[in-house]
Amino acid sequence: MTTHPRQMTPRSRRRGVLALVVVPSVVVATSMLALYLVVLPLFPAVHQYYFPESTATYATYRVAILGHIVFASVALIVGPINLYNGLRRRHRAAHRRLGTAYAVSVSLAATFALFMSFHAYAGTLPGGRVLITSGLFTLGCVWLATLSLAVRAIAVHHDVDRHSFWMIINISATYSAVLFRLLNGAIVAVGRFEQLYPLLGWLGWVPSVAVGVLLARRHLARRHGRVGTASILSPWWAPGRWTPPLESAARRSG
Numbered sequence: 181m182t183t184h185p186r187q188m189t190p191r192s193r194r195r196g197v198l199a200l201v202v203v204p205s206v207v208v209a210t211s212m213l214a215l216y217l218v219v220l221p222l223f224p225a226v227h228q229y230y231f232p233e234s235t236a237t238y239a240t241y242r243v244a245i246l247g248h249i250v251f252a253s254v255a256l257i258v259g260p261i262n263l264y265n266g267l268r269r270r271h272r273a274a275h276r277r278l279g280t281a282y283a284v285s286v287s288l289a290a291t292f293a294l295f296m297s298f299h300a301y302a303g304t305l306p307g308g309r310v311l312i313t314s315g316l317f318t319l320g321c322v323w324l325a326t327l328s329l330a331v332r333a334i335a336v337h338h339d340v341d342r343h344s345f346w347m348i349i350n351i352s353a354t355y356s357a358v359l360f361r362l363l364n365g366a367i368v369a370v371g372r373f374e375q376l377y378p379l380l381g382w383l384g385w386v387p388s389v390a391v392g393v394l395l396a397r398r399h400l401a402r403r404h405g406r407v408g409t410a411s412i413l414s415p416w417w418a419p420g421r422w423t424p425p426l427e428s429a430a431r432r433s434g
């Protein structure tokens with residue numbers, strides 16, 4: 181049997197995920213850790229060149245911003261790696277341990293992020309304070325809510341489908357740190373950082389989470405055929421083990 185040149189093999193799909201998700205995540209996380217834990221403490225003069233608007237704020241809220249950066253970076257490294265099929269299937273114990281480290285890191289990073297959203301740089305755009313704070317606060321809530329739905333699905337209901345659905349969306353929220361920094365670089369490059377920064381409060385994560393929702397739905401559709409959003413959301417108000425529509429239809433007819 182020949183493989184159509186445009187058909188994705190599992191190996192090429194793995195390489196795609198590696199290039200688009202894991203590598204950028206690890207690069208952003210390690211460079212942020214190096215910047216805030218090594219470069220800025222050793223060479224404070226660098227503050228003049230990197231985000232000088234936030235130097236005083238970050239000095240005031242040192243524990244919150246450093247706590248956020250350290251735990252968020254751990255999450256950004258561990259989360260995408262833990263999505264790997266091979267790790268999930270062949271090394272269950274490692275998947276569980278990394279998953280626990282990821283959940284603890286997101287919980288702490290998000291708690292610090294909710295606090296920091298009230299002190300984020302508001303820029304010069306009218307309404308900048310509302311835009312940046314509401315956007316990053318909402319992202320912090322999405323981060324915590326999708327994590328608790330994913331953990332509850334596996335720990336309470338042993339529901340692997342629902343767990344993977346919410347985890348894919350949660351990791352897309354974590355991954356928004358990469359999108360945020362790409363857009364940040366773009367507004368610096370066009371010389372409009374002070375004016376446009378508050379827009380990143382929303383533009384820096386909504387596209388990433390939207391793609392996450394599409395990927396999570398596609399993941400379930402691959403396993404069970406078409407899956408309606410309502411069937412995924414329903415246990416919010418009717419807890420219990422979720423039965424995929426096709427399985428329940430097969431059971432009814434069988």
Ligand code: HEM
Binds near residue numbers: 249256299319
């Ligand atoms: C996904 C949910 C996240 C939320 C809600 C969030 C929220 C925030 C907030 C409110 C600030 C202060 C912004 C300002 O001063 O203008 C901040 C800064 C920062 N965050 Fe996050 N963050 C998230 C994810 C991450 C991740 C995954 C990383 C991993 C590298 C990260 C790294 C940083 C860094 C390094 C800063 C300092 C500002 C900078 O140098 O860019 N954040 N974050």
